[in-house]
């Protein structure tokens with residue numbers, strides 16, 4: 001079962017690996033087999049968080065004297081180090097988060113690509129020269145780092161999300177305190193270790209574990225913080241936003257939050273393809289993606305045929321430990337998440353939706369020690385039901401019927417969230433109308449709602465995002481830099 005012995009990991013503060021000041025720890029367990037406790041992490045308190053913040057503040061000058069291309073070279077080196085360990089890391093990742101090995105490998109690969117992409121941005125951290133009516137003035141802008149940035153991340157993409165925040169933060173010259181989600185600290189730590197070993201100076205990147213409501217709050221409220229980049233639930237994001245609004249310092253804020261992502265299927269779609277798009281979007285990562293497909297909105301003439309093809313495919317899905325490469329879907333990340341998913345199944349039933357497939361916790365020798373449930377499909381869902389409105393962070397999909405394209409678009413937009421959306425159609429015209437009118441930060445055509453590329457901007461609208469700054473792509477540096485305008489009088 002265990003490939004490595006259980007290890008006690010530490011916080012990284014001022015370049016030193018340190019226990020929490022109380023010596024308390026919490027465990028890191030395999031959600032596919034909870035007998036497998038493979039790591040322990042510091043249960044830090046606010047005092048530890050303050051030590052990390054102080055270290056980061058005191059390191060600002062040192063980091064800013066290193067040029068952006070030199071900082072970029074450090075990121076390149078970290079990418080090379082992770083590349084060499086890719087397979088081991090992917091296995092560790094699956095053990096910690098539960099997603100299947102193919103998905104863990106893909107995410108580690110993406111984390112590496114993110115480091116390389118932002119390493120390159122070190123050569124492109126440009127301002128601009130602006131024309132001026134005064135011939136005696138050279139007018140230009142420069143990008144300066146914000147200073148100290150807090151980075152707080154969720155458990156579902158425990159490498160990619162930390163990487164897409166830490167890499168631009170560092171290359172732009174900021175110092176960082178990073179708090180990973182308590183369910184998945186280990187893979188985040190591996191990213192930090194690689195950056196430290198690649199040459200990020202002591203104190204520039206600090207890593208601290210512990211509960212969001214204690215150390216997370218210090219990382220929000222401490223007066224030394226200049227920027228906060230958070231990805232997680234709307235509920236926590238809202239608390240952070242309220243807290244920042246009340247602070248005198250008003251740190252720059254970036255919040256990326258939940259989703260209730262629709263997939264529209266029109267009568268002219270290739271239904272076999274639409275089913276693959278659905279299954280990947282809804283059940284990939286056990287449905288635990290912010291961009292996961294959660295509502296299918298299908299045009300009535302093809303609803304019956306599509307549903308029957310979808311159920312055939314869903315029935316054939318192989319569920320189990322992600323380390324077995326034949327499995328297509330792993331467990332929920334924790335008992336709490338599994339319970340929430342199963343509670344939503346009950347809510348859907350009570351609301352009158354028709355449970356077409358799944359809905360149960362899985363039992364048997366390969367399941368009894370993990371948090372496994374069946375992929376679940378509800379039919380006869382209507383827009384007023386909670387299962388059609390609230391984010392269910394698990395493999396639970398609801399099907400709504402639409403009279404026509406216009407009705408489908410209206411249903412798709414009838415959500416408080418606006419992260420990702422997709423349409424399956426062979427009509428170029430409808431694809432364009434959908435792309436233009438759907439309220440979502442990411443729009444796909446004939447592709448799953450999940451899956452994004454590092455070089456393209458990412459972020460939601462409505463309750464999915466603070467809509468302040470985009471992440472990823474070259475625009476990601478906008479959040480991590482401040483633009484200074486210089487009027488240089490020369491004559």
Ligand code: NAP
Pocket residue numbers: 152153154155156157179180181182183210211212213215216217220231232233234236237239240256257258259289290291391393419460464
């Ligand atoms: P979460 O419960 O909101 O936690 C996110 C992070 O915030 C964790 O590190 C958590 O620490 C910390 N935290 C909790 N309470 C806090 C507080 N009061 N102050 C400061 N930090 C606090 O979210 P999750 O369950 O980890 O992740 C799932 C959610 O993330 C879903 O809603 C999903 O849609 C969203 N998500 C969004 C995106 C996107 O890009 N839009 C991407 C991925 C996920 P602990 O772990 O210690 O509680």
Ligand code: MG
Pocket residue numbers: none
């Ligand atoms: Mg949580």
